[in-house]
Amino acid sequence: MAPEASAVSDLAPLAVAVACSGGRDSMAMLHAVVRVAAELAREGPGQPPIQVWALHVHHGLSAHADDWWAHVEGTCQDWQARGWPVSARVRHVCVPRGSSEGLEAAARRLRHEALHAMCDELGASLLLLAHHRRDQAETVLLQALRGASVAGLAGMPRLAWRGGVAWARPWLDRPREEVEAYVRLHGVRHIEDDSNADARHARNRLRLAVWPVLAQAFPHLETALSQTAACAADAAEVVQAWAGEQVGQARQAALGGQAGAWPLAAWRQWPAALRRESLRHWYRQCSGSGLSASWVRRLADELPRLLDEGAAARWPAVGLSLYRGALVCAPAAPGFGDALAFGEPVQAAAGGMLGEGVWRFAGAPGCYEVRPAVSGGLNPRVLPTLRPRPRQGGEQWQAGAGRPPRALKKQFQTAGVPAWERAGAPLWAGEALVFVPGLGVDARWRMPDGAPQWAIQWHPGPDADSPSF
Template sequence: MNPIHDPGRSSSAAPPVVRRDDLAALPMLAGHTRVAVAYSGGHDSTVLMHATCLWAAARGAQVHALHVQHGLSPHAAHWEAHCAAQVDGWTRIARVSLHIRRLALVVPPGASLEAHARAARYAALADMAREAGCDTVLLAHHLDDQVETFLLQALRGAGPAGLSAMPVDIRRDGLRWVRPWLDRPRVELAAHREAHGLSHIEDDSNADPRLARNRLRLLVLPALRAAFPQADETLSACVRQVQDARVCVDALARIDLEGLRDVDGGPALSVSQLLELAPARQRHALRRWLIERSGHAPSQALLMRLSTEVEHAPDGRWQGRGGLVHAHRGRLAWVAETGRCPAPPTCRVSLRPGRHPVPDWGGVLVIEPVLRGGISQVGGDMVELRPRQGGEQFQSHPQGVPRSLKKQFQDAGVPSWARAAPLVWRDGLLVQVEGLGVDARARVRDGEPQWSLRWEAGEQAVAGR
């Protein structure tokens, strides 16, 4: 297949002088004997694959080309064949092999095709890299891509996380993802491709003006660069400053969040201590907390509402992605939407230490050995998780008397939305209620072998994150 020159960045000036194999200098790979490269067959990934093969040839290293076929283009099979032919030719340079993952994308209603395809692509790349025994994946993003990402995020109203654009080197999903050319303009890659006569494919969707990045690349950036010749270098410097600022902001948010947590280390936050922080620090601490609890970055609108409304809504509720933020008795809690039916069935769980996922209930029962306040390790080796039926009674302390769960919840200040956890029964007796603890009649004396029981709700708990 002949090279296809895309309509990307162009200049009437001569391309920079680049030594023949200048781009093959990859110091971040020192000590590696194998490396994976995300290889689509396009211009940039073709140059990266070739440069990595040159790097590997000088060191006897193994290169694994990872190709993801999304199945979205009628030309996908031809692109796959092109990549296979290219890799076969590069075996004359270095030890290189091709790995292919074909996807059958089903985009959820209302979801972004671009975002869904990107997430699926990275998941496929990660799987293939692990299967190939690689801990590092190279990505071919360059300076022009970084500038585009920064401007797109700015136009979307992003905060420090979005404006940080793409990191040069990051660990995610147990892998190291490296972009070695984020400070190199695309014309340098083009010079390398032309010097080596490399063939590449061109995705016809790159000319589709319906995609925001294409509109920016084809219509906006040429005019911006004509008016401000140093735009790329200046905007890249802005990205580096935002990345530094984000590190500082995240560090402060971690410190603030530790001061807001319940004294017992629970997941709720103190409203009074939150209000002692300046509004900007409140929002950053809440953002980090919600990412921890829900696994998703909250919208700026939700953070603004929380920082302005919590003080005046002691029993407020705020909808977030995948759940609700609840205020009750001076505490903020996140309650995930599990999508389960109101009354899940009774489930049996083995009474042994560890985390025991209970998908029907959308959570995990955590069992751990303790020295006091638990149930005996001697007796039935199973517990049952049951929904509330009405009429259950709980005894909070040895000198007390059994009372209805509703009354005990009210006295303990457990809000109604936090009473949905399953009741834990053993040998026909109610032994533990989340929010109230272990029934006094089931507790054993301090020092005897005993278990603590704790319920963690939500998809994040089930996934162990």
């Protein structure tokens, strides 16, 4: 073997991922990428080989979901037999049908999480998605009907970096007809999603009932909406740069960059439009999700009045609170029923908290999350002995080694803990106070760094403001 060929053969293959549902568009994208990878491999030495991965997310929402995965896997095996460098990987997700975010949104969020996890496992830094110009035009129209901001009207980005993975849509400006022609030319087999005919979904209603009428009346509808997305994307980028600079400067000046808090002394003087846009930017930056137009308007109107009054307030629905003139973002887990956003069931702590998980004591407000820790945590042997007890007054808590114990009221004031974070019941081991919501584990009970230990965090439930405990 020639030295050059030997050196190339020792190179690790480059992993490229394609999000593949098994439908027409994603199968066409997968076929095109695999063909290119195979052609490059045939050209000989000079570059590392490319391994293509078809990433399939199994939602389990359709009776045919198993068939879709079988189609993707079987097709990849057929292509492997031709010597093409492709393999398939699947990830099962459970979509909560009663989720407050809606079935479509929950499925999309879980799909994105699953795709990202598979990319991490495979070492793929590039994920290709098969969205085309019609998809983009539909997205813009749906966003407009929902009253979206400039960022929403920008539609889907051509390229976005998420956690070290590039999510790319190379066909975003190509018409659907070209994809259909590619499938016919190469005989690419694909499945038809039966849910595409379900008019309960907004995008399907648009495709089935609205789009044909609009396209007949406005033949250039698809192109025009795609252009709108491009213009809105440019505008959104400018707005985001401005908002990021303004919000960042205000936070750095007042709080030294403390995460999740934004002092509003300067913001309250800005024009209303700038207040609204900066709220959108800051909330997405802190929470990772968007703030609806109705909430943006409400907060932009309410916050100046509350600031003038020096009042504190909170909005649990969006995980926001106002305290000491700063807006704080700490989204709570939505709902404290049989399962939480923690992704696990709430356990009854009738016999005490027995280890990692989310625990609820009968009659006590909210719940307690227990996780492994490396510092500041509690001895695992103490954990099962803890019981909640309402404050009676006079309790003392020690903030650190060598520091004197002080009354809880003083400690709350010093730490700037707002009233709603004090609503949880402290945890006691017999007659000793061990853990206080909003403050943490008492210094006298903390384990040395590196020793086995548990961290505890209290999460408010719907009854946290008026506990019956």
